[in-house]
Amino acid sequence: MNASPDLTINTELAQRILTGFIRSEITRTGLTRAVINLSGGIDSALAIYLAAEALGPQNVLAIRLPYRTSSADSLEHAQMVIDDLGVQSMTVDITPMVDPLINNFADMDAMRKGNIMARMRMIVLYDQTAAFKGLAVGTGNKTEILLGYSTLYGDSACALNPIGDLYKTQVRQLSRAVGVPAAIIDKPPSADLWSGQTDEGELGYTYAEVDKLLYLLIDERYTPEECIEAGFADGFVRSVVERIRRNQFKRVLPPIAKLTNRTIGYDFLYLRDWGT
């Protein structure tokens, strides 16, 4: 067994499929434009490079949504992407929308605050999709979707997601290939909800490590025991497996209680692309 699977992808092929996906899934709705919450991190940078190629930069709106504690780097890095691509852009400070709610609750912890910020960004993003006549392009990768490292109805909210079947390791590889600035690719990934926060610090392991494990568990269908046998630490494997299971609720629509003979989600089955 191989504890070090090769996650290398053919970036040209990935780029071709993903730009085709964005173009197809937006234009078949009758729209031609995309709106992206550009955080300054690698995931949204990759998504916007793909969207700009698929639709043309003039048809893409990048929104920067800083909170007062957001790092200056995030704003700068987002600006680098906007300048490089020539996409349309806007900046909306979410502080005056977020703080009144936070200030209502003296005991609010960092996670609640972070969720409020993520959901406020979603509100601004979706409002701009209506104003710009575009669809919200998602920026969640396969690693964070599997680990549930996102806010439900917050940063995970989107109309379509071009990068959700790429592990973070592969996001990095594809980002290099499409020309995302090195400063964005090389910095430690962070949700930037509070100062000094990093994904890998919060998760307790690196993306490079967990991506290999996820690849074996999910793509190669290894059992947890086989992963341990292949060289991954027992506790690491168990905690990741449990984390995947516990976060299933973030990956599905809420269950509807069945009463009739035909119920949405169970026996009313159509693709979203129905009729197009």
Added chain:
Amino acid sequence: MKMTLALAQINTTLGNVQKNLQKHLALIQQASDRGADLLIFPELSLTGYVLQDLVPTVACHPRDDDPVFRPLLEASQKLDLMVGFVEEDERNRFYIASAYLSRGQVLHVHRKVYLPTYGLFDEGRFFAWGDSVQAFDTRFGRVGMLICEDFWHASPSYLLWLDGADLFLFQSASPGRGLSEKPDLDSARWVNHILRAYASLYTSFVAHTNRVGFEDGLNFWGSAAVYDPNGNQLIEGPAFEEALTLVQLDLNQLHRTRARLPLLRDERTALVSREMGRILSDRSRSSGR
């Protein structure tokens, strides 16, 4: 004898038969203008692939009183056609089917025998299984048609070979998957291995055409291809894009290849039948040992 085969790799509108029919008629005209004798379309070319609850609303009947088949049968006066559709039988079972049309007649309908119902596939939930595999005569010789998963099982193509097929026409709506460092997807590579193997083992022509476009998150990879009786690829259409790809087949290649390599002559069909009978006589094991 030579013939010009045209392979249509098209995108479809999911559940809109009229719109897909118009695209068929336009491509038939194009293929005819370019001198094609036979034009083949992908699996479910008249309906789109992930139909789910749309199945009963898109079904039709391969007869000249059917509003979808009437114009196709008229068009088949110009050149022969193979199209993909949902067939509803007289007792209201629905099949994934392909029809071969020639000079205003339906020469043959194949109903997909193997419905993949695993992984991303859910065909067995919505469709009935076909229950027959037969070759049929055309003006280009004897032909066998299979649909996607049918050719992932070795037996249907083997039966068609023994039933006289020298030209295999395969149609797919194959979702692209399996991204690695290689320049093509696993799914594309797997299919092309099989096409080449069948052409070589059956010393026959194998033609395959496949959908392009997207349905929700699924991509379809196109790359229609034809292999000759020596197992050589004669042509391959582009990946992921709509295309009409024409190739001339020199049917005399069957004679030359089989003079060199008499696999068909030497096939021990009585032995196959005898051993098959023995293996399957144990009724507790209907799928073999």
